[in-house]
Amino acid sequence: MAYxxxxxxxxxxxxxxxxxxxxxxxxxxxLECQTRAQAEDVADEIAALLPxxxxxxxxxxxxxxxxxxxxxxxxxxxxxxxxxxxxxLDDEILARYEAEDYRARRVRxxxxxxxxxxxxxxxxxxxxxxxxxxxxxxxxxxxxxxxxGIAIVSRTCFPGLEYRDPGNxxxxxVAWPR
Amino acid sequence: MHEHGALAAWIDSALTRVxxxxxxxxxxxxxxxxxxxxxxxTLRDQLAEERRLYEITLQQVNGSGEGGEGGLVSVLREVxxxxxxxxxxxxxxxxxxMLEVEALRGHTDNVAQRGKQIEQIAITTxxxxxxxxxxxxRIGSAGAVFRVVADEIKGLAHQSGELSKxxxxxxxxxxQSLAKASTxxxxxxxxxxxxxxxxxxxxxxxxxxxxxxxxxxxxxLARIQAEADSxxxxxxxxxxxxxxxxAITDKLQVVxxxxxxxxxxxxDARIQRDAVSQHSLGAGGVELF
Amino acid sequence: MIQVADLNxxxxxxxxxxxxxxxxxxxxxxxxxxPRTWVVDFTGVDYVDSSALGMLxxxxxxxxxxxxxxxxxxxxxxxxxxxxxxKFDRMxxxx
Numbered sequence: 431m432a433y434x435x436x437x438x439x440x441x442x443x444x445x446x447x448x449x450x451x452x453x454x455x456x457x458x459x460x461l462e463c464q465t466r467a468q469a470e471d472v473a474d475e476i477a478a479l480l481p482x483x484x485x486x487x488x489x490x491x492x493x494x495x496x497x498x499x500x501x502x503x504x505x506x507x508x509x510x511x512x513x514x515x516x517x518x519l520d521d522e523i524l525a526r527y528e529a530e531d532y533r534a535r536r537v538r539x540x541x542x543x544x545x546x547x548x549x550x551x552x553x554x555x556x557x558x559x560x561x562x563x564x565x566x567x568x569x570x571x572x573x574x575x576x577x578x579g580i581a582i583v584s585r586t587c588f589p590g591l592e593y594r595d596p597g598n599x600x601x602x603x604v605a606w607p608r
Numbered sequence: 609m610h611e612h613g614a615l616a617a618w619i620d621s622a623l624t625r626v627x628x629x630x631x632x633x634x635x636x637x638x639x640x641x642x643x644x645x646x647x648x649x650t651l652r653d654q655l656a657e658e659r660r661l662y663e664i665t666l667q668q669v670n671g672s673g674e675g676g677e678g679g680l681v682s683v684l685r686e687v688x689x690x691x692x693x694x695x696x697x698x699x700x701x702x703x704x705x706m707l708e709v710e711a712l713r714g715h716t717d718n719v720a721q722r723g724k725q726i727e728q729i730a731i732t733t734x735x736x737x738x739x740x741x742x743x744x745x746r747i748g749s750a751g752a753v754f755r756v757v758a759d760e761i762k763g764l765a766h767q768s769g770e771l772s773k774x775x776x777x778x779x780x781x782x783x784q785s786l787a788k789a790s791t792x793x794x795x796x797x798x799x800x801x802x803x804x805x806x807x808x809x810x811x812x813x814x815x816x817x818x819x820x821x822x823x824x825x826x827x828x829l830a831r832i833q834a835e836a837d838s839x840x841x842x843x844x845x846x847x848x849x850x851x852x853x854x855a856i857t858d859k860l861q862v863v864x865x866x867x868x869x870x871x872x873x874x875x876d877a878r879i880q881r882d883a884v885s886q887h888s889l890g891a892g893g894v895e896l897f
Numbered sequence: 898m899i900q901v902a903d904l905n906x907x908x909x910x911x912x913x914x915x916x917x918x919x920x921x922x923x924x925x926x927x928x929x930x931x932p933r934t935w936v937v938d939f940t941g942v943d944y945v946d947s948s949a950l951g952m953l954x955x956x957x958x959x960x961x962x963x964x965x966x967x968x969x970x971x972x973x974x975x976x977x978x979x980x981x982x983x984k985f986d987r988m989x990x991x992x
Contacts, residue, residue, distance in 0.1 A: 514746075570734030570762075575742050578735050585732040692983045696950045703951035706918075707925050798918035799947040805978045 447478050450545075453606070459541040464502075465527070469494035469537070476541055479548060480604050482587075489587030492579050493552050493600050494537060499523065501554025501598055502535040507577050514575040546606035551599060558596025565591065616867045623864040630857045637850055645843050652836040659829050666822050681815050688811065692804050702797035709790045716783050723776040730769030737762035899923050906933040913941035916976065918948040928959055933966065935959075940971030945979050957988060964989055 448456070456479075461472045470491060477487035499505045503526040505513070513519040526532050535555040542549045564580040584591040588602045671679020740758035744751030858878075866875045899920060900911040908930050912920070916939070935956060953969075960966040970992040972980060980986060 568731050568735065570731055570738055573738075573742070578739055582732065582735055582739065585728070586736070689982070689984065695947055696954065696983050699947035700951035700954035703918075703921055703948050703955060706921060710922065794918055797921070797948040797951060801945075801947055801950075801979045801982075802975065805975070805982055808982050809978075 447483070450606075453479065453543060454545045456543040456545075458543065461539040461541070462536050463494065463539070464498070464536050466495065466498065466523075469498060472539055476539070476550060479541065479543070481606050485587045486604070489583045489602075490550075492583050493591075493602070494539075496579060497537040497552050497554035497556075497598075497600065500559065501556030502537060503527070503532050504556055507559075510576050511574055546608065548604045548606070550602040550604070552602075553599045556598050558593075558598045561593035561597040620864055620867050623860055623867070627857060627860055627864070630853060630860065634850065634853050634857065637853065641843065641846060641850065645840070648836050648839045648843065652833065652840065655829060655833045655836060659826070659833065662822070662826065662829065669818065681811075681818075684811060685808075688804065688808055692801065695799060695801065695804070699797055699799060702793050705793045706790065706797050709786055709793060713783065713786050713790065716779050716786065720776055720779045720783070723772045723779065726772040727769050727776075730765045730772065733765035734762050734769075737765065899927075901927060903930070903932070907936060908932045908934075909936040909938060911938040911941065915944045915946075916942045916949040916952075917944065917946040921948060921952065924952045924955075928955060931959075934968065935966060936968045936970055938970045939973070939976050942971075942976050943974060945976045949976075950979070950983055950985065953985065953989070968992055 459476075459479075461475065463469050463472045472494060473487045473490040476490055477483040480486040499510065500507070503523060505519075505522065505526070510519065513522050538553045540551045540553075542551075561580070564577075565584055567578060567581040580591070588604070590603055592601050593599060594601065667679070669680045671677045671682045737758040741755050741762070744755035744758060747754070862875045862878050866872050898913045900913075902909040902911070908927070910924075910927060937953070937956070953967075956967055957964075968990045969980070969985070972991060980991075985991075
């Protein structure tokens with residue numbers, strides 16, 4: 431499984447975008463996913479509701495993959511580093527999907543709309559993590575293969591990104607400009 | 609005639625003694641008069657001179673006219689006023705400068721703020737390029753170009769971060785200088801004017817006192833002058849005494865002559881004449897100067 | 898302390914306590930207004946320093962030197978002494 435995301439076109443998003451009228455009456459959307467492919471579909475759907483769909487989609491996929499890999503499948507940061515270096519990440523992920531403890535786990539997403547505000551809640555079934563440390567990371571010199579995802583998402587797409595303790599719920603707030 | 613002869617002889621010698629007394633009295637009186645006159649004249653002249661000088665001094669101090677133009681007091685007031693005007697102008701400029709300095713500080717803070725933002729962006733960029741580099745490595749040779757680009761971006765981000773930091777440090781120094789300038793200017797802007805006000809008030813009090821003193825001094829001078837004047841006037845009248853004594857002396861001399869010569873008729877005419885001139889003396893008074 | 902009333906094209910500035918350099922920033926902000934007349938109420942002012950004079954001069958500049966457009970009200974005590982000494986009673990209307 432290639433790690434890179436597929437980059438959707440802007441026109442694809444444009445066709446999907448519901449328009450301001452719908453956004454004004456929309457209140458709540460609930461979604462669910464388990465696999466990476468599904469995560470990308472969820473991201474597509476939600477990004478269509480946001481002002482900057484391409485950037486938002488990138489951030490959403492990152493957060494959803496985190497929820498799947500680190501949350502539901504409980505692959506910690508250091509384990510992931512090791513697996514990446516050994517090129518065994520994809521295999522490990524596939525294996526864990528079959529595991530008894532993890533096969534029933536899902537990532538549940540709730541989108542609450544109160545135009546112009548949109549709030550996205552991403553909940554996994556893991557046991558949480560030190561999200562404050564993850565947000566604060568700004569080391570740009572070490573060559574660790576992973577670990578910067580949350581910091582980058584917070585700095586580029588979703589400023590104000592935060593988690594509810596113990597860290598299994600990510601909360602994103604986006605406002606439509608007037 | 610002979611029984612009259614002894615009497616006449618006695619009268620003659622008595623008259624001689626009286627005439628001698630009169631002469632002495634006239635001499636004393638003349639001498640006293642001359643001296644008194646000289647004294648009071650001198651006094652009067654001195655007073656006049658003193659008053660003149662006093663008035664000149666007063667004029668120099670007070671100036672002339674309502675506004676006291678040209679006077680020392682007016683000059684002092686003008687200087688004080690000018691000083692205050694200058695202070696006010698400086699203060700107004702200082703207030704403006706203060707506002708400029710504050711604006712500059714605000715601007716500097718803004719720039720510093722931007723600098724911080726730039727540094728944050730630089731960090732994010734570096735993190736992204738790091739990720740990109742790692743992705744590129746994972747892709748393999750296909751990602752080589754991508755990796756190069758990612759490295760370049762990282763390098764540029766690094767430079768921009770450094771530059772931003774340099775600018776921020778420079779701004780920090782500038783900020784310090786501005787803070788100092790601000791303090792210095794605010795001192796200039798907020799001068800206390802109470803001293804000037806007190807000086808002004810003191811000056812006014814001094815002037816009032818001066819005016820008071822000069823008024824009473826002039827009054828005293830005037831009174832002394834008046835007294836000197838009336839003394840001189842009185843001397844004029846005293847001069848009549850001299851005239852009288854002169855007349856008496858004359859008459860007594862006539863009597864003595866009459867006793868010696870027996871020629872009463874001719875001498876009688878002289879006595880009558882004196883009476884007439886004395887009468888005219890009493891009527892008009894004498895102007896000695 | 899400054900209190901401002903803006904009514905009928907007249908801005909009334911009421912100052913209490915010391916009218917000194919501490920009021921410069923607030924005063925500057927007031928100068929962005931442009932009413933027909935300004936009234937500066939000195940009833941509650943017990944002290945002015947030279948920056949107060951400076952601020953008044955700035956106000957005067959604001960009305961382009963038209964003394965009719967600035968009224969100084971309630972001058973007494975030290976502020977009055979200072980302003981009279983600086984001949985400000987000739988540059989502004991004084992009540």
